[in-house]
Amino acid sequence: MNASLRRIGVVGGGQMGAGIAEVCARAGLDTVVCEADATAADAARDRVTASLARAVGKGKLDRASAEAALARLVFTGSLDDLADRHLVIEAVVENPDVKTEIFAALDKIVEDPEAILVTNTSSIPVMRLGMATRRADRVIGLHFFNPVPVLPLVEVVASLHTAPETVTAVEDFAATLGKTVVRSRDRAGFVVNALLIPYLLSAVRMAESGFATAADVDAGMELGCAHPMGPLKLADLIGLDTVASIAESLYEEFKEPLYAPPPLLQRMVQAGLLGRKTGRGFHTYV
Numbered sequence: 001m002n003a004s005l006r007r008i009g010v011v012g013g014g015q016m017g018a019g020i021a022e023v024c025a026r027a028g029l030d031t032v033v034c035e036a037d038a039t040a041a042d043a044a045r046d047r048v049t050a051s052l053a054r055a056v057g058k059g060k061l062d063r064a065s066a067e068a069a070l071a072r073l074v075f076t077g078s079l080d081d082l083a084d085r086h087l088v089i090e091a092v093v094e095n096p097d098v099k100t101e102i103f104a105a106l107d108k109i110v111e112d113p114e115a116i117l118v119t120n121t122s123s124i125p126v127m128r129l130g131m132a133t134r135r136a137d138r139v140i141g142l143h144f145f146n147p148v149p150v151l152p153l154v155e156v157v158a159s160l161h162t163a164p165e166t167v168t169a170v171e172d173f174a175a176t177l178g179k180t181v182v183r184s185r186d187r188a189g190f191v192v193n194a195l196l197i198p199y200l201l202s203a204v205r206m207a208e209s210g211f212a213t214a215a216d217v218d219a220g221m222e223l224g225c226a227h228p229m230g231p232l233k234l235a236d237l238i239g240l241d242t243v244a245s246i247a248e249s250l251y252e253e254f255k256e257p258l259y260a261p262p263p264l265l266q267r268m269v270q271a272g273l274l275g276r277k278t279g280r281g282f283h284t285y286v
């Protein structure tokens with residue numbers, strides 16, 4: 001790895017941010033996680049602690065390594081605590097305005113002009129976030145998959161302004177985390193979501209039209225195609241708000257009807273039925 005990328009920052013401690021922070025800490029990197037306030041920072045710590053305990057329970061990690069990983073993590077409610085970082089990964093809600101604001105702020109706060117600013121966006125143009133800074137050559141997409149400690153892929157997304165050295169440094173960083181890289185152009189959805197989201201939306205439309213029940217749609221793909229989880233369970237895992245946001249970005253970019261979020265998905269988001277994180281989506285979780 002580029003030895004200069006030792007101090008890592010993660011903005012956002014939700015399911016993606018917490019997972020990213022966990023893999024950084026497990027790879028031996030000093031990691032600061034920034035949330036909106038101290039209460040949210042405590043919740044992020046709880047998320048990482050629970051996931052590390054799960055890895056220990058599954059026999060994927062020994063207890064001493066889990067404790068060492070936790071000791072490498074600092075949780076804070078202030079972006080200013082990222083000032084001395086070499087690489088900062090943004091993993092907040094999939095909203096272009098919120099992400100743009102964070103990139104503009106990070107550009108001012110992160111002191112090292114060589115530091116790299118990374119977005120975990122699934123679908124928002126990396127260029128747009130780069131242009132919110134004075135270092136678009138050092139802004140790049142690094143898109144992780146949920147659950148982050150388990151899934152081995154990252155998508156690396158260079159914008160038209162991203163420097164080749166930034167791509168190399170981030171690919172080395174991904175290797176340090178034990179992740180396999182696929183490269184994608186800076187187009188909404190990149191490789192995986194451009195394929196996955198229309199499939200999930202088709203499953204929503206099937207349930208919406210009464211063509212089949214949610215349980216049968218999922219059973220069909222689990223038992224008939226050996227997918228680890230059916231599309232509606234997967235949508236619940238990703239978060240229905242996130243699925244809807246990615247669909248909107250894809251639709252805005254390509255104007256293809258298959259990317260348009262179906263009314264049922266929009267109503268569920270408006271109702272706060274967001275999937276696993278709220279206890280109810282297409283399925284119910286206790």
Ligand code: CAA
Pocket residue numbers: 051052054055058060122144145146147149150151193196228229234238242
């Ligand atoms: N750290 C390390 N390994 C862990 C772990 C942790 N915290 N937690 C679990 N694991 C390991 C387990 O040991 C197990 O490994 P083995 O198969 O070698 O035993 C494996 O991960 C699966 O874990 P579980 O047995 O606990 O769970 P499961 O078999 O029920 O699988 C699942 C759960 C991993 C979520 C699986 O159902 C799955 O892969 N589902 C599909 C997920 C998917 O498609 N994600 C992509 C979403 S799209 C996205 O994220 C991008 C976006 O922009 C929307």
